[in-house]
Amino acid sequence: MTGSDPTFLGVVSAVTGATLTIKLAESLNSGLAVINGHTYRVGQVGSFVRIPQGYQDLFGIVSEVGATAAPDTSAAEGIDTGRWMKVQLAGEAIGGMFERGLSQHPNINDSVHLVTELDLRRIYGSGGDDQVVIGSLASAENVTVRLSLDALVTRHSAILGSTGAGKSTTVASLLRSIVRKDGQKGAPAARILMLDVHGEYTKALGDLARVFSATPAPGEDPLFVPFWALEARELLDFTVGGLSDAHEIAFTDKIFELKAKCLAAHPLAGLDPKSLTVDSPVPFSLKQLWYELIDFETMTFTGAQRDIPALEQAGDADALTSPRYTPHAMGAAGPFMNNAAKGIRRPLNLLRSRLLDRRYDFALHPGEWEPALDGGIQSDLDKLLQGWLGHDRQITILDLSGVPSSVLTRLIGSILRVVYEALFWSREKSEGGVQRPLLIVMEEAHRYLGPDTGTDAIEAVKRIAKEGRKYGVGAMVVSQRPAEVDETVLSQCGTVIALRLSNPVDRSRVKGTLPDNLAGLMDLLPVLRTGEAIITGEAARLPVRCRVTLPSAEHLPRSSDPQVTQAWATRRVAEGYDRVVASWRGQSTTAVVNEPNIQRSPLADAESQGEGA
Amino acid sequence: MMREPVASSNIASVGYDAPSETLEVEFQNGTVYQFYNISQGIYDQFMEASSKGKFFSTYIKNAYPYSRVG
Numbered sequence: 001m002t003g004s005d006p007t008f009l010g011v012v013s014a015v016t017g018a019t020l021t022i023k024l025a026e027s028l029n030s031g032l033a034v035i036n037g038h039t040y041r042v043g044q045v046g047s048f049v050r051i052p053q054g055y056q057d058l059f060g061i062v063s064e065v066g067a068t069a070a071p072d073t074s075a076a077e078g079i080d081t082g083r084w085m086k087v088q089l090a091g092e093a094i095g096g097m098f099e100r101g102l103s104q105h106p107n108i109n110d111s112v113h114l115v116t117e118l119d120l121r122r123i124y125g126s127g128g129d130d131q132v133v134i135g136s137l138a139s140a141e142n143v144t145v146r147l148s149l150d151a152l153v154t155r156h157s158a159i160l161g162s163t164g165a166g167k168s169t170t171v172a173s174l175l176r177s178i179v180r181k182d183g184q185k186g187a188p189a190a191r192i193l194m195l196d197v198h199g200e201y202t203k204a205l206g207d208l209a210r211v212f213s214a215t216p217a218p219g220e221d222p223l224f225v226p227f228w229a230l231e232a233r234e235l236l237d238f239t240v241g242g243l244s245d246a247h248e249i250a251f252t253d254k255i256f257e258l259k260a261k262c263l264a265a266h267p268l269a270g271l272d273p274k275s276l277t278v279d280s281p282v283p284f285s286l287k288q289l290w291y292e293l294i295d296f297e298t299m300t301f302t303g304a305q306r307d308i309p310a311l312e313q314a315g316d317a318d319a320l321t322s323p324r325y326t327p328h329a330m331g332a333a334g335p336f337m338n339n340a341a342k343g344i345r346r347p348l349n350l351l352r353s354r355l356l357d358r359r360y361d362f363a364l365h366p367g368e369w370e371p372a373l374d375g376g377i378q379s380d381l382d383k384l385l386q387g388w389l390g391h392d393r394q395i396t397i398l399d400l401s402g403v404p405s406s407v408l409t410r411l412i413g414s415i416l417r418v419v420y421e422a423l424f425w426s427r428e429k430s431e432g433g434v435q436r437p438l439l440i441v442m443e444e445a446h447r448y449l450g451p452d453t454g455t456d457a458i459e460a461v462k463r464i465a466k467e468g469r470k471y472g473v474g475a476m477v478v479s480q481r482p483a484e485v486d487e488t489v490l491s492q493c494g495t496v497i498a499l500r501l502s503n504p505v506d507r508s509r510v511k512g513t514l515p516d517n518l519a520g521l522m523d524l525l526p527v528l529r530t531g532e533a534i535i536t537g538e539a540a541r542l543p544v545r546c547r548v549t550l551p552s553a554e555h556l557p558r559s560s561d562p563q564v565t566q567a568w569a570t571r572r573v574a575e576g577y578d579r580v581v582a583s584w585r586g587q588s589t590t591a592v593v594n595e596p597n598i599q600r601s602p603l604a605d606a607e608s609q610g611e612g613a
Numbered sequence: 614m615m616r617e618p619v620a621s622s623n624i625a626s627v628g629y630d631a632p633s634e635t636l637e638v639e640f641q642n643g644t645v646y647q648f649y650n651i652s653q654g655i656y657d658q659f660m661e662a663s664s665k666g667k668f669f670s671t672y673i674k675n676a677y678p679y680s681r682v683g
Contacts, residue, residue, distance in 0.1 A: 244631060246653065297654065330667035339672065343654025 006035050007113040009042065009049060012106050013084070020060060022049070022112050024083040035116050038142055046524060046534070046545035047139045048115035048123075049087055051106045056094050058106055059115065059123065060087040061543060063521060087112075088521075090542050091123075098123045098541055117143050123541050132177050135548040138532055145546040149178060151538040152495055153439045153474035156465055159533075160482045160510055161499025166531040167478055168557035170497065170548045171441060172204040176555065178439075179208055179394045190394040191436055193419060195412055197444040199401030204557040209395035212387070214362055214411075215402030215588050221387065223398055224366035225414045227286060229381060232278040234417065234456065238363070238410050239286070239354050240347035250342040254293055258284035262375025281381060281421075283371035286355060286364060291317035294348050300325040300335040310335040317373055320352055359404050363414060385422050389438065390431065402587055409448045413456025416440070420464055424471050433472030440464065445477045446484040458486055465492035482509045494538035500528040514543075521545075623666035629656045637682070638669070645683035648673055 423433035
């Protein structure tokens with residue numbers, strides 16, 4: 001069992017908890033072992049070892065390698081080379097089944113073996129349906145690393161790494177291998193919603209995805225989040241800011257009144273008017289809300305009973321002009337002001353200015369979902385959800401790159417709320433999250449999940465992180481600044497894919513998500529190569545250092561570094577900064593200065609008829 | 614309750630507590646009254662009114678429950 005077996009590494013010399021000290025055999029001085037034609041590097045930190053124990057095999061991960069520092073206890077003759085390594089035990093295999101956790105410890109002088117491709121196949125199973133390939137082992141490129149898709153989606157995951165470490169590529173590669181478009185056993189019904197803050201993924205996943213954008217390019221759909229689908233409190237927070245209790249009641253009462261009126265005029269399936277609440281997603285007109293409230297606030301009365309409105313000129317709800325009343329006077333003849341006014345002119349003015357602010361159009365004037373003054377709408381929420389969740393492609397990209405950062409948090413919070421509520425309440429139906437789970441990929445999570453970025457998005461994500469598993473909604477948090485991502489959210493991520501991270505604060509946050517004996521593995525984080533990741537947690541059978549498969553060149557995300565030398569070395573071409581300004585002003589990367597104004601007329605050419613384009 | 618001095622021939626100072634919707638008025642003769650159920654809107658209008666005494670007698674006096682507190 002010693003010299004002849006090429007997988008033999010050494011013997012156990014000390015056992016402390018789950019940490020083993022192993023003496024390395026002399027046969028490995030070259031640092032290489034050739035087994036079945038494959039070359040394995042020996043004693044790499046982060047590689048696996050196997051310790052046979054009769055029927056069982058124990059598996060562990062190398063965390064430290066050194067020489068002559070191990071205690072000089074009685075060692076088997078001929079193998080005391082003074083070289084040792086420390087191994088963290090991670091799990092055991094009984095027969096063909098690998099399990100995390102240990103039922104027994106090894107003894108002193110038990111032999112330790114290299115883990116071959118065959119053993120890894122045992123660990124990762126025979127590549128069952130739920131296993132997706134993410135890349136190959138960093139130490140042995142011929143061994144593929146698989147993740148359990150079920151655990152990856154339902155137990156949530158985090159992809160963390162410094163800028164330029166390959167996060168976007170990892171995400172694109174992972175999503176691509178989940179969907180497996182070219183593979184025979186694809187996932188045609190996969191449902192993935194991606195919040196793309198920088199607009200990087202349209203190129204990478206465009207062939208698998210439908211793209212919705214706040215600033216749509218040709219071929220993309222506009223992104224709308226109808227305000228009336230939000231909870232009343234959230235909507236008020238968004239439109240009028242903080243309100244005192246008394247003022248909030250004035251608004252919610254009026255919202256309820258308008259929703260009830262709309263429901264009476266346009267009955268909605270499933271909603272009994274008796275069970276209507278102020279939070280029910282029923283269309284109503286914000287303009288009408290503003291008009292009715294401002295009308296009541298500014299009203300003055302004349303007459304002996306002080307009950308005849310002294311209206312001079314009616315306003316216009318659609319154009320947001322207030323009605324004009326004769327100003328109240330102090331005398332006994334009046335007109336008198338409305339005693340019952342709530343004193344909400346200031347929040348109403350804010351609401352009006354929000355309604356006029358184009359930055360909020362995605363929510364307050366949501367295209368065909370914008371209700372008329374009486375609450376009538378062109379399209380209902382089903383069309384919106386069908387667009388996001390029910391189309392023929394597996395991935396939906398919501399391109400948020402054109403959204404001003406001041407409203408990004410609110411927009412993301414609103415999207416997550418709408419999607420989660422829809423899947424939560426449809427959990428008994430085949431469209432719901434239980435029957436067809438949804439994975440939500442949150443790019444640049446530190447921008448809207450930080451402790452000081454407002455509450456909308458955090459509350460929604462926390463809810464998904466805590467209870468999403470039961471309703472089939474999984475989160476994938478992607479961030480370059482884990483220290484700025486809310487701790488609750490990060491701690492709920494069952495799987496951590498950590499790429500190169502150099503900032504010590506970020507690293508300690510990632511380390512904190514791991515059990516103590518594996519924390520040593522995370523010391524590798526600053527020296528990982530681009531595209532290399534340490535994967536730990538529920539989805540990975542063993543913590544593993546993995547090289548993520550690169551997607552083909554045309555499917556790389558649009559986030560690669562600019563080629564500085566090459567760009568600076570080329571000759572300067574004529575530049576037009578007027579189009580720079582046009583793009584800036586238009587908040588659109590495709591803005592032009594001079595409309596080309598091409599006259600197109602159909603050609604009646606006999607030859608072109610055959611092409612049928 | 615904090616009362617703000619106001620310029621008026623009849624009223625010396627006015628205070629308002631929004632959570633309990635209570636208005637407190639001190640008159641020039643030194644007596645202090647509290648008026649209840651006064652909405653923020655009325656209070657805002659009151660503070661803006663050019664003549665506090667007139668506004669008070671038109672809209673607040675004899676229109677809201679009150680009690681003398683000092």
